[in-house]
Amino acid sequence: MSNSDFGSLALLLFALVATAHLLGYLFTRLRQPRVVGEILAGFIFGPAVLGQFGPAFSSAIAAHGTSGAADRNHIVLGFLYNLGLVLLMFACGTETKNLFSRHDRHEIGWLGSVGTGLPFVLTLLAAPLLPFDLLAGPVRQPVSLLLVVAIAMAVTSIPVISKILHDLDILHTRFARLVLGVAVVEDIALWAVLAIAVAVAKSASLPYRDIALHVAATAVYFALGLVVMPAVLKRAGGSKWNLLVRASPAGYLVTILLAYCGVAAVMDVNFAFAAFLAGYAVAADADRLDRAIKTTVEVSFAFFVPIYFAMVGYQLDLTRSFSLTMLVVVLAIACAVKLLSAGLGARLAGFNWNDSVNLSMALNGRGGPGIVLASVAFDAGIINAVFFTTLVVASVLTSQMAGAWLEHVLRSGQPLLSGHEVSSIVETRREAVRP
Secondary structure, three states, rough: HHHHHHHHHHHHHHHHHHHHHHHHHHHHHEHHHEHHHHHHHHHHHOOOOOOHHOOHHHHHHHHHOHHHHHHHHHHHHHHHHHHHHHHHHHHHHHHOOOOOOOOHHHHHHHHHHHHHHHHHHHHHHOOHHHHHHHEOOOOOOOHHHHHHHHHHHHOOOOOHHHHHHOOOOOOOOHHHHHHHHHHHHHHHHHHHHHHHHHHHOOOOOOHHHHHHHHHHHHHHHHHHHHHHHHHHHHHHHHHOOOOHHHOHHHHHHHHHHHHHHHHHHHOOOOOOHHHHHHHHHHHHHHHHHHHHHHHHHHHHHHHHHHHHHHHHHOOOOOOOOOOOHHHHHHHHHHHHHHHHHHHHHHHHHHOOHHHHHHHHHHHHOOOHHHHHHHHHHHOOOOOOOHHHHHHHHHHHHHHHHHHHHHHHHOOOOOOOOOOOOOOOHHHHHHHHHHO
């Protein structure tokens, strides 16, 4: 890469990062989730806005194959996009302590089984009512399409809801542990179902053995990352033979993160989920690594994470293949089913009505997984372009709804969970808004 190539890429990154931070700050002043502003930054640079007025600059962000420079930009931005997602999940893992503790398992069980399982099952039962011709892609596979729609109804975003919880400074609370615990559990199951949907779309026969091995590998990785590795890393961090943690604690964290992602790739496990487990594992040794964790998180949210969300926004092209009617219908049905199911799960878990509403609103945010689901299904030919755009926009809107609701509850001085970590959060929020 020549000086000229690097300079053009640096200018591109400057525009993306600066705009993401400025719009993120503006949205926080408007009492909206910061993450929506960061996504909007990418949307502005995308084909729907800047692509109409400055197509050369817009295409330089993600277009590839047209020139050597554009191709290099595509590769670098793709790497930064994935690295931003990895660091976001790692940061969330470090701040989420005692996930799936004995005190939370009962509630997570009800929220996960009812809040996720019920929307999925209801969608399967409603299969005869599904407008196949309006949604199907070129492979015309009804089973795959039905599974994708069912996932879209049930999914919760780990990255976006994590960012919202982080921006609201409540990632350390029991409310956050419950929401993220449910999101992690349901994503394991739903990504396995997506693997089945893609497999069915690719072949006439279902490869049961491959699917079973993939699910088993994910389960083993999850169990080791949740139960075994935190204790192993805590012991390794205090070992006198661990020269790396003495030489550079932050470097030690990065090597752990890369090792987790490398092993996940070998086992065909989603790397974002691996990063979350890596953060969760090093949190067991947070007393020793606290400064290194804070440094890593600060750098991540200053540069890499805004690029990730900006690139999510870049993918939104409302100038082509968009149906307002389909968006309204899908959004209304998805929100109604998810909110009622998650609310019912919360009530069965013993939460009162206010707590149930807060939990269901948080779990209704689809965000990143909803966008990934749409992209994978579209690339596999399962869904068409109109339904792809609908799923992406619905994911962004439900995430904004979740963030706006949680912000409203905190600013009103009400607890997200009755009797849990209330006074300190409310007082912190009040101090933040005092002149």
